[in-house]
Amino acid sequence: MENTITTAQALARALSEAGVQRIFGLPGGGSSLDVIEAAAQLGIDFVLTKSENAAVMMAGAMAETTGIPGVAIMTKGPGVANGANGVAYASLDRAPVLVISDGFTPKQLSYITHQVFNQKDMLAPVVKGFSRLEGTDPVAEINAMLALAASAPFGPVHIELTSEAAKRLVPALMVKTKPSEPDAFSPENFSAVKQLLGQAQRPVLIVGLEARQSAQQVRQLAQLLACPVLPTYKAKGVVSDEDPQVVGVFTGGLQEAECIAQSDLMVLVGLDPVEMILQPWRYGKAVCEIASVEHLVHYVQADARVTGSLDAILGQLNAALLDYQSGWQPSQWSDIRTEVQEKLAYPPVKFGVAPDRVVQLAARACADKKILPRMSVDAGAHMFSATAFFPSTRPGDALISNGLASMAFALPAAIACALDDPTQAVMCFTGDGGLMMCMGELCTAVETQAKIVVVVFNDSALSLIDIKQQSRQLPTRGVRWGRHDFAGAMQALGGLGFSVHNEIEYTQALKTALDANGPCLIDVQIDSSGYSHQLKAMRG
Known part of the structure; x- marks a missing residue:
């Protein structure tokens, strides 16, 4: 029938109409392939991530930066399970994201138990809405999901799409919902x-x-x-x-x-x-x-x-x-302002580079090269310096998981921000612990040639938890590890990697990294002894 399209095509068309330019994810062999192809026909790129968690975080960061709904695709079963933390981030950090997963048909569920669990119920606490696009008007369902994600408070919605539903024919004429009127106030x-x-x-x-x-x-x-x-x-x-x-x-x-x-x-x-x-x-x-x-x-x-x-x-x-x-x-x-910055200043260090200087020198390097200051920052003690000393001049230029406070956020977020505007570098401030949770996304950065500068605060510990453990006068257990060569790992993956031990080395590495056309990583040796001072100044 000439006047019909598939539900997957209708979904892709709605995403295009909403301004979506790329989808992030890890496809399965079901409906995700239909959606990816339908989107590609409309010029929507697909970014293959290395984990579903990172895919949702990239989609959320893209939404936070642009104001356009983000889209993440994943397979059923383990894909949804692996993406759950990212969906929780989108929920608690108020990011409008469409989470599109494969699903099972009722007939399949009559004999299949492999990879089967109730995906709807699993994500229900952290999504605003759910649809299988199996009603009489799937186009209206798609529009309703987009509108729900973008209504205050922003958040993710879950579309569970079976292969059967993705191939279902619907009228080609798209009926767009009218823009909602601004909420009246008393x-x-x-x-x-x-x-x-x-x-x-x-x-x-x-x-x-x-x-x-x-x-x-x-x-x-x-x-x-x-x-x-x-x-x-x-x-x-x-x-x-x-x-x-x-x-x-x-x-x-x-x-x-x-x-x-x-x-x-x-x-x-x-x-x-x-x-x-x-x-x-x-x-x-x-x-x-x-x-x-x-x-x-x-x-x-x-x-x-x-x-x-x-x-x-x-x-x-x-x-x-x-x-x-x-x-x-x-x-x-x-x-x-002066008093606040003085209280947050890091005490003198015995080795390496002080965290506040890591951030200040990065901001200065961006200013020297007339680069718009954009950053992502991971959860951890290093965020005290990053949020206090790196300037943001526009909304959406500082990306952080604050509602969920999830680690492993800064790298995926930086990649998404860089893909949105590839003309200028994005600073990515991450602890070594957070980076180790998502190191596979360094491959994504290399593959996409995302212009990011990953600055690793390498202190060989979960420093924020280490501080809390020390404050309770408990023995050091389960919060420290050996020092790892992140610069060497980045080089092995095809990016530029630098290992630095002082401000002079760090400053030179920043200059080289900001001139590069692809991803770079600067592994900075950090003396973590002053974090407790900053924590007390910040939170009491």
Whole structure:
């Protein structure tokens, strides 16, 4: 029939219409092959990863960078099981991702037990929706899944597609869903927030991940309030780190306490409680909140809260604040920023390169070569320096798993970011532990010639856990390993690898790596003795 296409083709067409340019994954022998081929016919590339976990992380990072839904493909059974951690990342880090897996038909399940488990139930706690595209209108199901993933709070959806369903014929005419209207907000709640803000003389602006799609409005609000700004890790760049109003990062810890102590109102904009550390709310200040959705579990009950379209709320709020007079002086922003950075400075090291200097020298090398500063950072002690000392000037240019705080994230995320914009290098800051969990993706970087500079903080330990073990005065067990040659491994895989032991060697390696046309790895010897100092300064 000339006016029909397969469900796989309909899915590929919907992805193309949504702006998807590449799919990540490891295919099985079923429907994934149909989807990959249908997508290729529409110019959508397929990136073959080395694990399903990395595939979902790449898809999520791509979504965080571009705002376009990410797509990850995997086989049934072990593919879904291996991808589950990545799906949990997409859920807790609010990344809109379509997770497409192979599936079994009812007939197959009547006699097959090999690789069979309930994939829907396994992923149900960490996905927003599920479909097998077997209803009367699979096109509508596809559009509904895309819309659900991209509705606040963003997150993954699961499409389990059998070979039979993938080959099913559907009408070729695509019926696109109408763009959803911006979420309306309560005038009464808006007035309460506006009144609280109008009465404040020294507010502090806390910017969270939901604000990444409203950077222009948030920057205008910061200018009108003329107050200190504290972005979360995932909101770095919403207000440029080069703006003097940005005085640090907000985690719910100790480092921001002095700034908040000088304020009379905390203004939360797009803050998702999933971004905060596992400590009770410590700030005895009035709070007003502007959020996309209401978070039923939260660290604090705001004195005034309005939820809905951030663009709409902030646009109206900014218009009402044109005559606002701030009680802050610019010199006070500067003093707070200087104090925060001094407290986070790493103590003198006995060998190797201090972690803060690793990051500062990387930022300087990017600036010297006029490279836009983009980074991914893994979970671990090194992230204290990376998030504090590497500047982000645009939303989405700092990629980190903060909600799940998963290791093995930085390398896949950097690859995705580099493929999105191959003209400039992406800095990838990772601990040795996190890298060892995903070293196969170095092969992916080499195969795709992703322009990334992987900086390995090589301290031969799970340093953050090591610190906690020491703080409990327990013997050292299960947190340290021997020193490994990551530079040699990178060279063996076909990339450039450098092993450095001091700042001079590191600086030279950075220059060479940033000039390269493919992936490079710099293995930096780290003295981990100062991490406990940074942890105390950050979190108390």
